[in-house]
Amino acid sequence: MANIAVVCPPLPGHLNPMANLGRGLKERGHSVTVFNIPALEQTVKSEGLAFHSLGGHSADLLGKGVALMAQQRGLMSLRFAIECSRRASELLCEQLPAALTNSDIDLVMVDQNEPAGGSVAQYLGLPFINICPSLPLNREADIPAPFVSRQFVPSPASRLHNRIEHRVVDWLISPINRTINRYRAAWGLWPLRSPDDSFSDLAQLCQMTADVDFPRKQLPSCFHYLGPFCSRAGETTPFPFEQLNGKPLIYASLGTLQERDSSYFAIIAEACAGMEAQLVMSLGGRDANDEMELAGSPLVVKYAPQLELLARASVTITHAGLNTVMQSLMFGVPMVAMPITHDQPAIAARVQRSGAGEAIPIRDLTAPRLRAALDRVMNDPKYRIRAKRISSSIQTAGGIGRAVAIIEDILAQSGSRKDALRHH
DSSP, rough: OOOEEEEOOOOHHHHHHHHHHHHHHHHHTOOEEEEEOGGGGGHHHHHEEEEEEOOOOOHHHHHHHGGGGGGHHHHHHHHHHHHHHHHHHHHHHHHHHHHHHHHTTTTEEEEEOOOOHHHHHHHHTEEEEEEEEESSSOOTTSSSOOTTTOOOSSHHHHHHHHHHHHHHHHHHHHHHHHHHHHHHHHOOOOOSSSSGGGSSSSEEEESOOTTTOOOOOOOTTTTTEEOOOOOOOGGOOOOGGGGSSOOOOOEOOOOOOOTTTTTTTHHHHHHTTTTTEEEEOOOOOOOOOGGGSSSSSSEEEEHHHHHHHHHTTEEEOOOOOOOEEEEEETTTOOEEOOOOOHHHHHHHHHHHHTEEEEEGGGGGHHHHHHHHHHHHHHOOOHHHHHHHHHHHHHHHHHHHHHHHHHHHHHHHHHHOOOHHHOOO
16 A cells, blocks of 8 residues: 655645545555645544644744635735745745655645645655646646636637736746746756646546536646545534425535635625525634624525535535535536636636536626526526536546546556665
8 A cells, every 4th residue: 555645735625625535545545644734734634634744933824824815806816825825835845855755655646736746756756646626727728827717719819818818827926936946956857837847747637527627629648537526424514404494405605715704695695585495605614693794594604514515405606616616516506606716717617618507707796696697597497407417427527436546556557665665
């Protein structure tokens, strides 16, 4: 059995699917250790995985910076996230080589959004694979940048837009690349120039399916669409199921990173008030209180057992985080997406193109617009039909089971690091 390292950004939307995949590997007898900042230790251990702390005071400051991302909007949010990523990459380059060596790691699972992880693996001569818990970052001329809401249009004008946007991305992430390339030069590795330079040539495992993503033509043979990396096994969140009234269930979640006193919850409640449906709202960690002044009688909880509720839901209202989007589609639940920041507008564009839901730009969000979109998605069968078709493709994609099989094939082909040393 192998010793497998997990390297990902310290964000719930990235850690959760990685942890689910890690548990799948652990069930097969492998040892799985997450290498990250100290603030994540209890969360990781509660997921049943081992944890290796990286950094001290500087890592604590990084954790506080990540928490502040919920207060940023627009370009400011993107630039703030990139600075946090740069600091995380620097920490990994400084401390991960010794940590992986001392832990006798055989394979590194690296989030596609963390280029430093692959660089460290290359420096140490360790095999590494990429996990794509968010939108794939692989570039193609016809695919818009992963933070814009534009639809897929294979035309010369669109390709020009895409090329400009990718240059903007390169400019934005240049501080990250400069930081990593400083270490890569010292390690005798070629410099990173674009995100694709940092990707694994062994496996890139994505928790989307091809019918949700924009049409791709240039993905490497090692790229696999596998569907969501999720499991009910770790879902133990308490919930007052006895308060569900049997009406069509509208499940609303804005994830765990958004600003928790957001007025968006009030807009959602106003839009759903008076509908022949029951609204369940997950606040993503914020305590419910009377100050929120929510219209109607929504069932409001701090956290929700999302998979159990999606299995009962008629429609999902989501910020278009990829985990919630793919889990909704796994149950054949159509949705209304109201993307707020980061890659959410691009994910919402894919939801709309897929036919399994509608998207409302956050700047245009009002209760009447949301109510109208909910009426269409709940009452027009085409949305649920399309969501059900995608659900079928998710069932055949393989999810965690297929991902584990691919990883074990790579381990078998590469041989464990211990075996390699034993034969030399």
